[in-house]
Structures are given as C-alpha cells and as structure tokens.
Amino acid sequence: MMKIEPLYPKYESYLKDESGLTGEADGIVFPQNTEALATIMRTAAEDRRRLTLQGSRTGLVGGAVPGGGLVVNLSRMNRVLGLEKKGDKDLLHVEAGATLEAIALAAAPKGLSFVPNPTEQSATAGGMFAAGSCGLNGLRYGAGHRHVEALHWITPGGEIWQIRRGEYIFDESSCSLPGGRRIRCEEKWASLPRAARLPQKGQDLIDFLAGSGGRYGAVAGLWLNLLPRPRELWGVLYFFSETGSLIRFSEALLEWSKTPAGQQLTAAEYYDRATLELLAGARKRSSLLQKLPPLPAQRAAVYLELSGDDQGALESALLDNYELFCDAGGDEDDTWAVNSPTEVQRLQQLRHSVTELLNAASTAAAKEQGLPAGRLETDFTGPPEKLAQYLESYRSGLARAGVRGYLYGHLLQNNLHAALLPQDSAAWDRSQALIRQWGKKALQDNGLLISEHGEGRLKEGLLESLLPPEAIAARETLVARFTAL
Numbered sequence: 001m002m003k004i005e006p007l008y009p010k011y012e013s014y015l016k017d018e019s020g021l022t023g024e025a026d027g028i029v030f031p032q033n034t035e036a037l038a039t040i041m042r043t044a045a046e047d048r049r050r051l052t053l054q055g056s057r058t059g060l061v062g063g064a065v066p067g068g069g070l071v072v073n074l075s076r077m078n079r080v081l082g083l084e085k086k087g088d089k090d091l092l093h094v095e096a097g098a099t100l101e102a103i104a105l106a107a108a109p110k111g112l113s114f115v116p117n118p119t120e121q122s123a124t125a126g127g128m129f130a131a132g133s134c135g136l137n138g139l140r141y142g143a144g145h146r147h148v149e150a151l152h153w154i155t156p157g158g159e160i161w162q163i164r165r166g167e168y169i170f171d172e173s174s175c176s177l178p179g180g181r182r183i184r185c186e187e188k189w190a191s192l193p194r195a196a197r198l199p200q201k202g203q204d205l206i207d208f209l210a211g212s213g214g215r216y217g218a219v220a221g222l223w224l225n226l227l228p229r230p231r232e233l234w235g236v237l238y239f240f241s242e243t244g245s246l247i248r249f250s251e252a253l254l255e256w257s258k259t260p261a262g263q264q265l266t267a268a269e270y271y272d273r274a275t276l277e278l279l280a281g282a283r284k285r286s287s288l289l290q291k292l293p294p295l296p297a298q299r300a301a302v303y304l305e306l307s308g309d310d311q312g313a314l315e316s317a318l319l320d321n322y323e324l325f326c327d328a329g330g331d332e333d334d335t336w337a338v339n340s341p342t343e344v345q346r347l348q349q350l351r352h353s354v355t356e357l358l359n360a361a362s363t364a365a366a367k368e369q370g371l372p373a374g375r376l377e378t379d380f381t382g383p384p385e386k387l388a389q390y391l392e393s394y395r396s397g398l399a400r401a402g403v404r405g406y407l408y409g410h411l412l413q414n415n416l417h418a419a420l421l422p423q424d425s426a427a428w429d430r431s432q433a434l435i436r437q438w439g440k441k442a443l444q445d446n447g448l449l450i451s452e453h454g455e456g457r458l459k460e461g462l463l464e465s466l467l468p469p470e471a472i473a474a475r476e477t478l479v480a481r482f483t484a485l
C-alpha cells in the first residue's frame with residue numbers, strides 16, 4: 001500500500017530540479033525499499049498513472065520535474081548495504097538514493113573509491129545511472145555505469161529484475177531478459193544515428209539501460225565496482241592567452257594520451273576565457289575560490305589530472321605534458337601544479353563551481369528578461385580528432401549570433417558544454433538556432449547529442465527536431481515493448 005502525500009505546501013520544492021524548470025503533480029510518494037518501489041510502479045501501470053522518478057534533484061535538464069501524475073522520490077532508499085568481494089572485485093551494494101558522498105565515505109576506510117568521480121557529491125547513484133553521467137575522471141575510466149556490476153531493476157509493470165554484467169547481451173535481433181523472455185530489436189536500427197541510443201550488437205543490458213532516464217523502468221539498487229585509490233595524485237592547471245597555443249597543446253595531448261605514459265592522465269577539462277572570468281567574478285563570495293590564487297585575466301585554461309602508484313612514472317608523465325605545453329607556446333609562469341589531496345580537490349571543484357554559477361546566472365537572466373525557464377546548454381560529443389573544428393564552430397557561432405556564452409567540459413573527449421545566456425527574446429531564439437546548428441554537426445559526425453547530463457524535459461524537443469523520424473519511432477517502439485513485458 002503506497003502512502004501518497006499532498007505536495008503543497010510541505011513538498012512544493014519537489015516540483016523542481018537544478019534546471020530551473022517547475023512542474024506539477026497530483027502527489028508524492030517516498031518508497032523506502034525495492035519492494036515498495038515495485039508496488040508503486042505496478043499500481044501506477046494498472047491505473048495508467050504517470051510517474052516521475054526523482055533522486056536528489058541535482059539534474060540540469062529537468063529529468064526530475066514532473067508533468068502531472070505522481071512524483072516518486074527515492075531519497076529514503078538511501079542505504080549503503082555493504083561491501084563484498086566477488087573474485088578480484090570490490091563491490092559496494094547501494095540503494096538508488098544513496099548519495100555519491102555516502103559512497104565515498106563507505107569506500108574510503110578500505111582505500112577504495114568510485115573512480116569516475118562525478119563532482120556533485122549530493123547526487124545519487126540512481127540519478128547518475130539514469131542520466132548516464134560521466135564524471136571528471138571519465139577520460140580514463142569511462143562513464144559511471146561502466147562501473148556498475150549488477151542492478152536491481154524495476155520494469156514499468158513492477159517486476160523486480162536482478163541483472164548481472166555479462167549475463168544479458170544484445171545480438172543483431174534481440175536480448176534475453178531475466179525470467180526467460182526477450183526484447184526484440186529491428187535490423188534497420190543498426191543504421192540509425194548513435195545519438196538515438198538504440199541497442200547495439202554486443203552491448204550489455206546494463207549499459208543500454210544507463211542514461212535512459214526512466215523510459216524502460218527504474219533502478220532500485222546497484223553494485224558498484226570500486227577501485228583502489230592511487231597513491232599519487234597531481235593536478236595541473238595550464239593557462240593560455242592564444243587560441244592557437246591551446247589547439248596545438250590539445251592536439252599533442254590527445255596523441256600523447258594514447259601512449260603508455262599517457263595512461264597516467266585521468267582528466268582533461270577545458271575552461272574558456274568567459275568561464276574563467278565568471279569564476280574570477282565570484283571570488284569574493286566563494287570560500288573555495290578564495291583558497292586558490294587569483295585567476296589570471298584574459299586566459300583560457302586546461303586542467304589536467306594525473307594519478308598512479310609509481311611516483312617516478314607520474315613525475316615523468318607530468319614532465320611530458322609540461323613539455324607539450326611549452327612546445328605549443330605556453331609560458332612556465334602560466335602554470336599551477338599541486339599534489340596534495342586537499343589542493344587537488346580544490347581544483348576539481350572548479351568544475352562544480354562553474355555549474356553552480358551558470359545555474360544562478362541563467363535563472364536570474366530568465367527572470368529579469370521574462371524568458372522561458374531552463375538552461376540553454378549543449379551536451380554534444382564529437383570525434384576527438386575534430387576538437388579544433390568544434391572549438392571554432394562554438395566560438396564563431398557565438399560571435400555571429402551576438403550571444404553571451406561559456407565553453408567548458410571534457411576536452412580530449414570533445415564533450416564540450418556551451419552554456420548560453422541570452423539577454424532578450426531575440427537572443428533566446430538565436431541561441432536555440434545555434435544549438436540546433438551545432439547538434440546537426442554532431443549528428444553528421446555520428447556523435448552524441450546527450451552525453452552525460454541526461455535527456456530530461458529540456459532535451460526532448462532537441463531530439464525530436466534533430467533525430468530522423470525513424471529514430472524517434474524506434475525509441476517509441478522500444479518503450480512500448482518494455483512496457484508490455
């Protein structure tokens with residue numbers, strides 16, 4: 001029996017997430033375990049009632065914002081259920097509402113960590129999985145879901161599945177499912193854009209469900225594969241006054257990262273001049289930024305993180321990329337390097353600070369100018385070897401449109417986020433056109449339109465406008481097949 005509570009006034013804040021959008025719902029329910037969540041989903045399916053699943057509502061795209069029906073908030077399913085050894089793997093069993101901070105605290109006494117390192121520590125494991133989040137160290141370790149070894153999954157009809165990595169793999173026509181059934185795929189889907197996120201031959205069912213944002217059911221519990229924390233950790237911030245130097249450095253760094261020495265590199269984050277100016281402007285009101293030296297004016301920056309157990313190898317790798325920086329025209333004075341965990345964490349948090357500042361600026365601009373709520377930001381990934389093309393496309397597009405924008409993100413993966421802050425309705429329209437233009441470029445290169453923040457309500461229209469009708473139809477077919485199970 002589910003206890004539905006009214007939203008007003010006690011739970012009114014649960015109609016929002018960090019995207020700036022606000023929704024509506026008939027009520028809210030807080031399941032406390034997997035069985036309760038399954039009952040809620042089964043009852044809702046029988047009553048044809050719409051559900052919106054929520055974690056800690058830290059998402060940027062409106063994935064937790066309801067559009068009617070019932071809010072299902074998983075914050076009370078937040079237990080860390082224990083660490084267990086499976087072969088040579090250390091698995092941490094957590095409920096979907098467990099925060100990344102709680103996961104880090106549980107892993108630390110054993111010298112372990114959840115290595116992709118999403119920087120929003122109040123986010124939940126379930127939210128990370130539903131959005132397909134990557135994390136700061138995704139350059140080496142991949143997206144967070146790659147480190148999920150097993151799931152408790154609730155189907156749209158309320159069945160509880162246990163899915164272990166390697167047990168359920170897609171072939172050309174279907175994938176077996178728990179209980180002996182199969183989900184059927186169409187051969188023609190293989191020719192549709194990768195951005196549609198349709199099943200791929202050889203894909204694990206866990207990885208397919210990741211990033212689906214509730215379309216095919218809900219994650220209730222996860223077994224996370226933790227890895228030993230490296231003995232050595234370095235953070236280096238390189239500053240650039242010229243675009244040409246930045247491009248030369250990035251291209252050389254990409255090639256170096258493919259070498260054995262380059263495997264020490266775990267993160268490569270880019271901040272353009274506007275983003276560094278945004279951070280510098282917030283220094284007086286940010287205790288984090290006050291602990292760092294003042295950011296230099298008129299500079300872009302690349303943050304590199306290197307880690308490993310061999311101090312000599314790490315120092316050699318650091319010298320390698322410093323030489324790449326100098327060869328590209330960089331200046332020794334334009335470098336910050338730190339090697340204590342506390343100092344590295346401060347540099348890591350620059351990424352999170354950018355997100356918070358852009359959220360605040362976007363919300364304020366929308367309110368002041370009467371613009372639609374919601375953050376205008378790309379989440380595209382193109383081929384890494386075309387990074388220079390994408391950087392130029394973003395820069396020139398913003399200049400032509402006369403729109404204030406900020407560019408930051410995962411440099412070597414070519415997953416750069418362009419955050420746009422239009423100042424009036426005409427600029428808002430130009431911003432939307434720019435995002436579609438950049439999205440078309442990503443599609444032409446068989447890249448991704450949604451890489452790590454999830455689809456949510458903000459990205460639905462973008463997908464519908466850019467993906468071919470056959471891809472939209474295929475996604476709808478898959479949803480219908482999962483719902484009918």
